[in-house]
Amino acid sequence: MTEKLYINETTEVFDAIVVGSGITGGWAAKEFCERGFKTLMIERGRVVEHRKDYIGESKPPWMFENRTKVDNLLVEQQHSVQKKCYAFTDATKHFFGNDRDLPYTTEEGTGFDWIRGNQLGGKSLLWHRQSYRLSDYDFEANKADGEGIDWPIRYKDLESWYSHVEKHAGISGSKENLPQLPDSEFLPPFEMTSPEKFVKGEIEKHFPGRNLIMGRTAHLTQPTQLHIEQGRVQCQARNECQKGCSFGAYFSTQSSTLPAAAKTGNLSIAPNSVVHSVIYDEKTKKARGVRVVDNENLTTREYFGKVVFLCASTIGTTQIMLNSTSKAFPNGIANSSGALGHYLMDHNYNAGAYGKIDGFEDEYYSGRRPSGIYIPNFQYKPSLYKKGYKRGYALAGGAGRADWQSTGWSDGIGADYKNKLTQAGDWSFGLYAQGEMLPRYENQISLHANKKDKWGIPQLHINCKWSKNEQLMMEDAAETAKMMLQKAGVRDIQTHVSVYDNSPGLAIHEVGTARMGRDPKDSVLNGFNQCHDVDNLFVTDGASYCSSAVVNPSLTFMALTVRAVDYCAKEMKAGRI
Amino acid sequence: MTLNHQHLSADSDRRSFLKKLSLAVGATTAAALATESRMAQAFYFHQPDGAGKRNHALFNDLQKAVLFELCDAVLPRTDTASATEVDCHRFIEHQLVHCHSKQEQENCVDILNQIEARAQKENKQSFTLLSKEKQQQLLTQLEQQNGFSSEQKAQFTFLKVLLVFGYFTSEVGASQALNYQAVPGGFKGSIPYTKNSKAWGSKDLY
Numbered sequence: 001m002t003e004k005l006y007i008n009e010t011t012e013v014f015d016a017i018v019v020g021s022g023i024t025g026g027w028a029a030k031e032f033c034e035r036g037f038k039t040l041m042i043e044r045g046r047v048v049e050h051r052k053d054y055i056g057e058s059k060p061p062w063m064f065e066n067r068t069k070v071d072n073l074l075v076e077q078q079h080s081v082q083k084k085c086y087a088f089t090d091a092t093k094h095f096f097g098n099d100r101d102l103p104y105t106t107e108e109g110t111g112f113d114w115i116r117g118n119q120l121g122g123k124s125l126l127w128h129r130q131s132y133r134l135s136d137y138d139f140e141a142n143k144a145d146g147e148g149i150d151w152p153i154r155y156k157d158l159e160s161w162y163s164h165v166e167k168h169a170g171i172s173g174s175k176e177n178l179p180q181l182p183d184s185e186f187l188p189p190f191e192m193t194s195p196e197k198f199v200k201g202e203i204e205k206h207f208p209g210r211n212l213i214m215g216r217t218a219h220l221t222q223p224t225q226l227h228i229e230q231g232r233v234q235c236q237a238r239n240e241c242q243k244g245c246s247f248g249a250y251f252s253t254q255s256s257t258l259p260a261a262a263k264t265g266n267l268s269i270a271p272n273s274v275v276h277s278v279i280y281d282e283k284t285k286k287a288r289g290v291r292v293v294d295n296e297n298l299t300t301r302e303y304f305g306k307v308v309f310l311c312a313s314t315i316g317t318t319q320i321m322l323n324s325t326s327k328a329f330p331n332g333i334a335n336s337s338g339a340l341g342h343y344l345m346d347h348n349y350n351a352g353a354y355g356k357i358d359g360f361e362d363e364y365y366s367g368r369r370p371s372g373i374y375i376p377n378f379q380y381k382p383s384l385y386k387k388g389y390k391r392g393y394a395l396a397g398g399a400g401r402a403d404w405q406s407t408g409w410s411d412g413i414g415a416d417y418k419n420k421l422t423q424a425g426d427w428s429f430g431l432y433a434q435g436e437m438l439p440r441y442e443n444q445i446s447l448h449a450n451k452k453d454k455w456g457i458p459q460l461h462i463n464c465k466w467s468k469n470e471q472l473m474m475e476d477a478a479e480t481a482k483m484m485l486q487k488a489g490v491r492d493i494q495t496h497v498s499v500y501d502n503s504p505g506l507a508i509h510e511v512g513t514a515r516m517g518r519d520p521k522d523s524v525l526n527g528f529n530q531c532h533d534v535d536n537l538f539v540t541d542g543a544s545y546c547s548s549a550v551v552n553p554s555l556t557f558m559a560l561t562v563r564a565v566d567y568c569a570k571e572m573k574a575g576r577i
Numbered sequence: 578m579t580l581n582h583q584h585l586s587a588d589s590d591r592r593s594f595l596k597k598l599s600l601a602v603g604a605t606t607a608a609a610l611a612t613e614s615r616m617a618q619a620f621y622f623h624q625p626d627g628a629g630k631r632n633h634a635l636f637n638d639l640q641k642a643v644l645f646e647l648c649d650a651v652l653p654r655t656d657t658a659s660a661t662e663v664d665c666h667r668f669i670e671h672q673l674v675h676c677h678s679k680q681e682q683e684n685c686v687d688i689l690n691q692i693e694a695r696a697q698k699e700n701k702q703s704f705t706l707l708s709k710e711k712q713q714q715l716l717t718q719l720e721q722q723n724g725f726s727s728e729q730k731a732q733f734t735f736l737k738v739l740l741v742f743g744y745f746t747s748e749v750g751a752s753q754a755l756n757y758q759a760v761p762g763g764f765k766g767s768i769p770y771t772k773n774s775k776a777w778g779s780k781d782l783y
Contacts, residue, residue: 191766
């Protein structure tokens with residue numbers, strides 16, 4: 001990468017402006033650049049260089065003053081929200097937002113934990129890497145049970161684009177031919193442990209229609225020539241991914257899409273550029289570019305382009321749109337429908353069951369697998385719904401042997417206790433629910449009437465909560481997981497339901513708020529992620545979702561993005577944009 | 578702060594600690610406990626951090642001495658180092674101050690006082706002067722709630738788990754008491770395991 005890659009002031013009119021550098025922004029930039037479009041990627045945070053800036057990587061716990069825990073004064077002052085994320089440690093905290101500078105409010109009686117990754121690469125550095133295609137059962141769910149509006153696309157619209165991104169990103173997994181979970185272009189799956197193979201056999205025997213498979217994850221279990229050319233090598237099974245991976249073994253902007261985009265010579269990056277709003281031209285009825293506030297010195301500047309792709313994360317993108325007001329759009333750009341900001345969703349990770357399993361005491365495993373086992377949603381159409389609530393959930397989990405982290409809690413003093421802690425203990429097996437959240441009009445993000453952040457941008461106000469549907473689903477999921485484990489011979493099973501304690505947000509799968517749809521009266525985007533009201537403005541991140549579905553969304557963000565770029569590029573060449 | 582200043586301050590801390598420790602446990606014991614190499618590592622935890630100055634003195638001298646003895650009673654030297662040989666006593670105080678709540682800090686102070694009070698009551702002697710066996714007996718009684726409340730047991734378990742965390746995240750604990758794989762090279766779902774062989778000391782991110 002050259003110095004020229006990073007720009008600040010410029011008068012150039014780019015072919016394409018991409019706001020955001022995370023999973024969607026990286027893909028949008030790569031696809032435009034490879035089509036010969038001069039592309040500007042705008043990132044609100046600092047530059048993070050692959051390898052060089054992974055400052056927590058390879059450091060063992062004893063190299064951290066607090067053994068990877070984060071100092072509580074620092075947490076209190078700067079990371080009061082981010083601390084709730086499972087991946088927030090002293091080794092990763094520099095990739096999380098600083099809550100002191102990123103305030104937002106929530107409606108009384110509600111809460112929302114907004115996890116931020118404001119740097120080049122965004123949350124692609126921090127993601128959990130689980131990668132699944134949506135199926136037609138997902139695209140048809142809203143239509144089938146009447147919750148939300150119908151997705152304007154179907155599986156066949158995305159199928160080839162899934163293949164396109166999977167070959168480049170590298171997705172490991174096993175072919176299963178399941179109706180509700182289409183197969184990807186796979187690298188070999190990670191191995192299961194013996195208890196996992198055993199439980200798979202028992203569950204599939206006792207519960208027809210429920211399958212236990214290896215989690216599909218964006219890791220190079222066996223890199224192809226294409227991956228080697230990106231400078232990436234095989235996954236070493238450290239499972240310390242969120243520190244950054246110099247092997248480039250998991251997909252991130254830095255490891256995969258950015259080098260491909262930069263190689264074309266068509267990419268420019270404007271780091272430290274907080275997008276304030278989209279500039280709208282009332283005469284041409286087009287977006288002309290974006291207004292930016294400098295992240296560090298708070299000066300303002302503008303960037304211009306022929307098309308603007310918003311890939312700033314679900315909530316970030318909608319915040320920009322709400323703040324882009326004009327005579328034509330007093331309530332936010334491309335918001336003639338009034339749907340902008342509504343139908344916020346997350347996934348509901350708030351139930352589970354685990355217990356002990358006997359019989360594998362002479363076996364262990366080697367390496368730290370960056371994935372778990374996965375039981376795909378088995379309530380994927382109305383005829384399979386449980387009584388009392390709609391939709392379904394997946395169960396993720398796995399088996400492992402106890403070590404000092406759990407045996408340390410047992411009674412014991414002295415040498416015997418110490419020796420016990422140095423050995424592998426009982427096998428345990430857990431299943432944890434990942435539930436769908438219904439699209440509800442009331443779950444809304446809006447601009448605060450008077451509070452602003454340090455860049456002078458109105459703060460967000462979030463009004464979002466679980467409904468009865470999500471609560472009942474978690475109650476059922478805990479009991480169902482328990483029943484499945486019991487049948488599989490797991491003993492001493494404990495369950496938990498935390499949907500009454502945890503607010504939405506922590507699955508970090510926020511989607512919706514600028515949804516796609518066929519009718520401009522009730523949706524913001526058409527079936528190509530193009531704004532109904534402004535034809536050169538696209539939203540390809542999670543904001544475009546019509547329903548949350550059950551599976552992890554990032555792979556679909558990628559596929560939606562590359563499809564939208566392909567469409568946009570053709571429309572531009574045909575002179576229609 | 579320059580490197581020299583750090584050394585000076587660590588050195589004066591070290592000397593003052595030795596002096597205080599001597600008062601609590603006697604000069605000979607203190608000298609034996611606080612070998613040069615151990616102290617050099619111990620004061621790593623006293624270096625200033627980025628989050629601002631904090632009051633590091635959570636424990637008084639007697640509590641420090643009780644904690645020191647408690648660490649090795651729970652995790653004594655076996656074929657690998659004891660807890661204090663890898664400075665768990667220092668780590669615990671550091672970690673409580675920097676990563677734990679006021680309530681948790683107070684609970685730890687409280688349970689150390691309770692342990693000392695029990696030793697004085699039963700043995701007419703400081704916990705620090707009891708034999709290792711007597712110390713272990715007393716801590717076992719505490720865990721069995723024999724003359725101790727469930728609340729006191731919970732306080733002790735918290736402290737013990739913090740000690741275990743400190744031990745197995747130390748270099749010796751993670752890589753000598755356990756097997757450490759920095760770069761495993763891949764994942765194997767099944768390898769043979771025989772009883773008494775070591776568990777992995779290398780952990781995931783979380």
